[in-house]
Amino acid sequence: MGKGLEKILAKHKAAIAKKWFILAAQTYAADTAKFLQSKKDPFANPVGSTMMTGLDGILDQLIYTMDPKTLHPHLDSIIRIRAVQDFTPAQATAFILSLKKVLREYLADELQDSRLAGEFIELESKIDQICLMAFDIYMQCREKVYQISANETRKRTFKAFERAGLIRDGDSQH
Numbered sequence: 001m002g003k004g005l006e007k008i009l010a011k012h013k014a015a016i017a018k019k020w021f022i023l024a025a026q027t028y029a030a031d032t033a034k035f036l037q038s039k040k041d042p043f044a045n046p047v048g049s050t051m052m053t054g055l056d057g058i059l060d061q062l063i064y065t066m067d068p069k070t071l072h073p074h075l076d077s078i079i080r081i082r083a084v085q086d087f088t089p090a091q092a093t094a095f096i097l098s099l100k101k102v103l104r105e106y107l108a109d110e111l112q113d114s115r116l117a118g119e120f121i122e123l124e125s126k127i128d129q130i131c132l133m134a135f136d137i138y139m140q141c142r143e144k145v146y147q148i149s150a151n152e153t154r155k156r157t158f159k160a161f162e163r164a165g166l167i168r169d170g171d172s173q174h
Helices: 003-024 029-039 044-063 067-083 089-106 112-161
Strands: none
Touching: 003 029, 003 044, 003 089, 029 044, 029 112, 044 067, 044 089, 044 112, 067 089, 067 112, 089 112
């Protein structure tokens, strides 16, 4: 990304992050979205705090360096939460693409300049890459959830068989 667009985004970063947070919060049920947006205390609202911190870190990476190793923890903190909630993969990651809408609103005038419009196309491509990274993280988290669930089911089944006298103590292979 060129320095022109980088300067503009850096100048508006706080407002962009706030608007993006609002759109991300709106992916939840109305009462949850309202709670996420109203409580600023990280102890009273750990999900909202985690989401705001993560979005801010993602935005920094998008504007400045786009280092996948630095970006990953910011993305992971948000996606990990969404992976254990009742979101489909598309719903869990779509908030990333909503950043494009926010940026278009903030950059409407600047995008009339063809040089900046070209830089913006490059920026949108980076947002798509972030979304794909988020999808990978989501799938890894869901696989882990399924593994834990399968292990717990095996343990419960084994214990039930053991209580019923169908398996002796030494027959354990769990």
